[in-house]
Amino acid sequence: MKKINIKKGDQVIVLSGKDVGKTGEVIAVLPKESKVIVEGVNVAFRHQKARKQGEESAIVKKPTPIYACKVMRVCPKCGKPTRPATKVMGDKRVRVCKKCGAEI
Numbered sequence: 001m002k003k004i005n006i007k008k009g010d011q012v013i014v015l016s017g018k019d020v021g022k023t024g025e026v027i028a029v030l031p032k033e034s035k036v037i038v039e040g041v042n043v044a045f046r047h048q049k050a051r052k053q054g055e056e057s058a059i060v061k062k063p064t065p066i067y068a069c070k071v072m073r074v075c076p077k078c079g080k081p082t083r084p085a086t087k088v089m090g091d092k093r094v095r096v097c098k099k100c101g102a103e104i
């Protein structure tokens with residue numbers, strides 16, 4: 001199993017599939033399935049029926065999980081897709097953007 005190097009709250013860009021090119025924030029990581037849920041990506045429309053009287057039935061938009069290998073992190077500094085490099089700064093390790101060197 002490949003380790004997911006994406007965390008909740010990361011900005012990512014979709015690399016393949018119907019949402020290719022879309023960016024969004026990771027709202028959940030599912031390590032067991034090697035999948036992530038990205039806001040506004042792979043959205044499924046669900047018809048929700050009214051359960052109570054007076055309630056209207058609605059179409060609910062819900063992002064569904066996609067494989068983590070189909071997304072790539074986006075650097076918040078330069079806005080470019082990047083695979084973060086690990087840099088040792090003193091006694092701690094930080095993730096940096098390979099493109100602009102910003103700590104991400």
Ligand SMILES: [Zn+2]
Binds near residue numbers: 075080097101102
């Ligand atoms: Zn950058």
